[in-house]
Amino acid sequence: MLLLVLAVLGCFVISFCVGRYSVPLPELARIFASKVFDIPQTWTDSMERVAIHIRLPRILSALLIGAALSAAGCVYQGIFKNPMVSPDVLGASAGSCFGAALGIMLGLGHAGASVLSFVTGLLAVLLAMALSSRFRESHVLGMVLAGIMIGSLFQALTSYLKLVADPNDQLPAITYWLMGSLSNIRMGDLAVLFPVLLAGFVPLLLLRWRLNVATLGEEEAKSLGVNIRLLRGVAVFCATLLTAASVAVSGMIGWVGLVIPHLARQIAGCDFRAQLPASMLMGGGFLILVDDIARSIAASELPIGILTAFVGAPFFLYVFFFGKRRRP
DSSP states (O other): OHHHHHHHHHHHHHGGGOSSSOOOHHHHHHHHHTTTSOOOOOSOHHHHIIIIIIIHHHHHHHHHHHHHHHHHHHHHHHHTTOTTOOTTTTSHHHHHHHHHHHHHHTTOHHHHHHHHHHHHHHHHHHHHHHHHTTOOSOHHHHHHHHHHHHHHHHHHHHHHHHHHSOTTTHHHHHHHHHHOOOTTOOHHHHHHHHHHHHHHHHHHHHTHHHHHHHTTOHHHHHHTTOOHHHHHHHHHHHHHHHHHHHHHHHOOOOSHHHHHHHHHHHHHOSOHHHHHHHHHHHHHHHHHHHHHHHTTSSSSOOOHHHHHHHHHHHHHHHHHHHHHHHOO
16 A cells, blocks of 8 residues: 555656656756745746646646546445446436536536536436335346436437537537546636545545445345445445546546456455555556646647546456456
């Protein structure tokens, strides 16, 4: 765990120097030190503007959103006992995409579209959970089936909005947002995002030892004195909060919540007391690295969702084909 922390810190610092505009590491250290100490200026105003106002909010958002999506994927995979589950299993991502597209259509601006995206993401999961309560055979299976249905419904609504959107203005904005990007995030967005993510992170970290019990089954959990339905509800709500808040700010960034928990499981084991923090650290570091590539690989910035798919899709195929063969 200490090595993971050091690796993420290294990615965090080095990312300030990565990009088409060079900011040397010694000058970067002086820029941040000048915010606390009175030191002579040896850097240009452009360096300070790039480091503080452009790269700092972007790198912080990559760290937080990567950690949130990875934590949500880790929790969902444990709750549903399925290693192929991702944070959008209950329709949170599809609902958030519809809300953002609707906000763009209504001309609400970036902040308004983000708020509407967050609300519709939570609404999608609440609808899925309400429908799953009618499924009497298996509550977990009911949530998955209801989530697939609600997600398909919101995807259809988003497709309809794209069909009727203005092709010169609204449609490109909706399409670019759906591909995921961190380029428009500023410190004001982080000031709103951080408390919401904190409300999702803290309960999951406090209950992570109970999540081990949730993977045993209802009868075993009852024998250990754990209210499995309440625990599952709290865990799903917190994971949904993390997913909806992340998608509302950054757009669709897929595969992080599917791939990173697998890697964390290989390193930290299946114990959620170690697996969940490891997933958060690895997810934050991974998204920082992918964002560095997105803003430096080409003259025009690539949407980050495209790059995460390049990593996630081959990994999914590997698990699907080779993982099956190794099972007894």
